[in-house]
Amino acid sequence: MSELSPYLASVAKTIDHMIDRYFVDKTGELNKASAHLLAAGGKRLRPAVMMLAADAVTSGSSEELLHAALALEVTHTFTLIHDDIMDDDSLRRGVPTVHTKWDMPTGILAGDVLYARAFEHLCMAHAKDDAKVRAVTMLARACADICEGQHMDMSFEHRSDVDEDEYMEMVKKKTGVLYAAAAGIGAVLAGGNAVQVKALYNFGLNIGIAFQIQDDLIDLVTPAETSGKDQASDLREGKQTLLMIKAREKGLDLSKYRRDLSAADINKAIQELTDAGVIDEVKQMASDLVSASNKNLAVLSPSKERQLLMDIGAFFVTRSF
Amino acid sequence: MSELSPYLASVAKTIDHMIDRYFVDKTGELNKASAHLLAAGGKRLRPAVMMLAADAVTSGSSEELLHAALALEVTHTFTLIHDDIMDDDSLRRGVPTVHTKWDMPTGILAGDVLYARAFEHLCMAHAKDDAKVRAVTMLARACADICEGQHMDMSFEHRSDVDEDEYMEMVKKKTGVLYAAAAGIGAVLAGGNAVQVKALYNFGLNIGIAFQIQDDLIDLVTPAETSGKDQASDLREGKQTLLMIKAREKGLDLSKYRRDLSAADINKAIQELTDAGVIDEVKQMASDLVSASNKNLAVLSPSKERQLLMDIGAFFVTRSF
Numbered sequence: 001m002s003e004l005s006p007y008l009a010s011v012a013k014t015i016d017h018m019i020d021r022y023f024v025d026k027t028g029e030l031n032k033a034s035a036h037l038l039a040a041g042g043k044r045l046r047p048a049v050m051m052l053a054a055d056a057v058t059s060g061s062s063e064e065l066l067h068a069a070l071a072l073e074v075t076h077t078f079t080l081i082h083d084d085i086m087d088d089d090s091l092r093r094g095v096p097t098v099h100t101k102w103d104m105p106t107g108i109l110a111g112d113v114l115y116a117r118a119f120e121h122l123c124m125a126h127a128k129d130d131a132k133v134r135a136v137t138m139l140a141r142a143c144a145d146i147c148e149g150q151h152m153d154m155s156f157e158h159r160s161d162v163d164e165d166e167y168m169e170m171v172k173k174k175t176g177v178l179y180a181a182a183a184g185i186g187a188v189l190a191g192g193n194a195v196q197v198k199a200l201y202n203f204g205l206n207i208g209i210a211f212q213i214q215d216d217l218i219d220l221v222t223p224a225e226t227s228g229k230d231q232a233s234d235l236r237e238g239k240q241t242l243l244m245i246k247a248r249e250k251g252l253d254l255s256k257y258r259r260d261l262s263a264a265d266i267n268k269a270i271q272e273l274t275d276a277g278v279i280d281e282v283k284q285m286a287s288d289l290v291s292a293s294n295k296n297l298a299v300l301s302p303s304k305e306r307q308l309l310m311d312i313g314a315f316f317v318t319r320s321f
Numbered sequence: 322m323s324e325l326s327p328y329l330a331s332v333a334k335t336i337d338h339m340i341d342r343y344f345v346d347k348t349g350e351l352n353k354a355s356a357h358l359l360a361a362g363g364k365r366l367r368p369a370v371m372m373l374a375a376d377a378v379t380s381g382s383s384e385e386l387l388h389a390a391l392a393l394e395v396t397h398t399f400t401l402i403h404d405d406i407m408d409d410d411s412l413r414r415g416v417p418t419v420h421t422k423w424d425m426p427t428g429i430l431a432g433d434v435l436y437a438r439a440f441e442h443l444c445m446a447h448a449k450d451d452a453k454v455r456a457v458t459m460l461a462r463a464c465a466d467i468c469e470g471q472h473m474d475m476s477f478e479h480r481s482d483v484d485e486d487e488y489m490e491m492v493k494k495k496t497g498v499l500y501a502a503a504a505g506i507g508a509v510l511a512g513g514n515a516v517q518v519k520a521l522y523n524f525g526l527n528i529g530i531a532f533q534i535q536d537d538l539i540d541l542v543t544p545a546e547t548s549g550k551d552q553a554s555d556l557r558e559g560k561q562t563l564l565m566i567k568a569r570e571k572g573l574d575l576s577k578y579r580r581d582l583s584a585a586d587i588n589k590a591i592q593e594l595t596d597a598g599v600i601d602e603v604k605q606m607a608s609d610l611v612s613a614s615n616k617n618l619a620v621l622s623p624s625k626e627r628q629l630l631m632d633i634g635a636f637f638v639t640r641s642f
Binding site for chain 2: 028029030082085086104105106108109111112113115116117119120122123128129130132133136137139140141143144147148150151154155
């Protein structure tokens, strides 16, 4: 994986530069609100997946598709802005959320502006028109699915009986489909055939689901100083993550942790989940998803980019923040 | 204009049928919330403008473009759902608004789902791919402008010094550009050349602005039983409409009407505005915009559809609800 870090750094630099050019350097309060979270950093993983998928299909094609890579980051950011309103979160990427820094109406509109700009930039990619039409359709369907996933996630808050299938369906929609669209759009715009597009779409879907499962693990085990987020917030809020669902299925009662938690409390919960085999099982599921996702890549010729796609999958389930 | 009413009725029937098929007949709470306002009726004027523009460019082409017509209605509805949240309005088209019937997060998501579906349906139109890419770009830019217009409109609430130019800019973005996009997209998808597309875009822009000015007039002079909306709400709320701006420019003080108003109060305000020539001036401006918009249509061969486009413009500034 030694080549992945510099690759991701270079993509992030390119995307950051485009964000400055097309979003930050604009006047007007609504444009500022729209650019706020985009400019607050981020790993730019969806653009990286899109560009690698494109290059894995047609070497060197991603250079022509930077606007489409930007479109994926912009789409992701619009969903974050709207999610933050719904969840009334006040901090994201170390900065105040848009509706906190401005107000709720401005947050809705800032997200809506980015939503439009995503489709506009997707159409600005240098690719064949039929491919662009397919890419627009793929992005639109992903956006509708993300909404459905967020709606499911919120509905889970009122329930304590969510099962594994429901959780997987929610995560597939909320997180998986945008990675699927990223890889699929890269393949489509690079001129990939139907088999390649489908394979890369499925690759993205699986690593996206694995990404979210790992996110839930990170929430539990990574101290705030490393992750930048409150540790064990899911546990405290009784959130229906895969960890919690598996724990419940094994008869563990985690409801006692739905309160302010000390570091010792968190360690006790981690120990309990470890002893019951829950953490290992969840890690195994994420790891199995990544292995399954790699099988999709067999339809592509070996290349540096194909290897980097596998490295990204491996990174998704080993990262600690 | 005798042919306009049956034409509009037939478009509305077609669009209503598509709404039933693609939105109402879906399961799941979020889909129900997304379909709620779409299914609550509406004159389907943007689809009509799109279809007439297409047929005025290439006779009979609109039959192939029904999905694009639907996309415009869906776009309009998504903006209404989000606007209702921002303005915290509880009634629209005689039904509870989405965030009132469900909740704010569901309202945001229902709008976001429609936003995606609009682009998906636009891509489902039977047209050339290059035309569809241009149409997607046009719709995306219109959406970003609508957000900007709504943001301007909200910022006006805290001001009492909005001038005519600012008002016109706001209305252009909030209402004009979607009619412009409707006519422009119809022309593009029907295979229109650059001159025709630009002419129809500008036609739509002007009648859209005139439509909004007429809406402000209707708010003042049309009783609730005819318009279905509270009479004189703009006056009561001190909203910066063209009427109010012109009145202020003429030295009229309408701030005394910022309170609960009886029918007699409203009549007194109407009399005051009539005597000062404000109502006539505003009517003239709307009428001039429609005349100007018709000049754009000179690049098209005479046809039934070109005439119906002119009739729609005339209808926009004579309607009383």
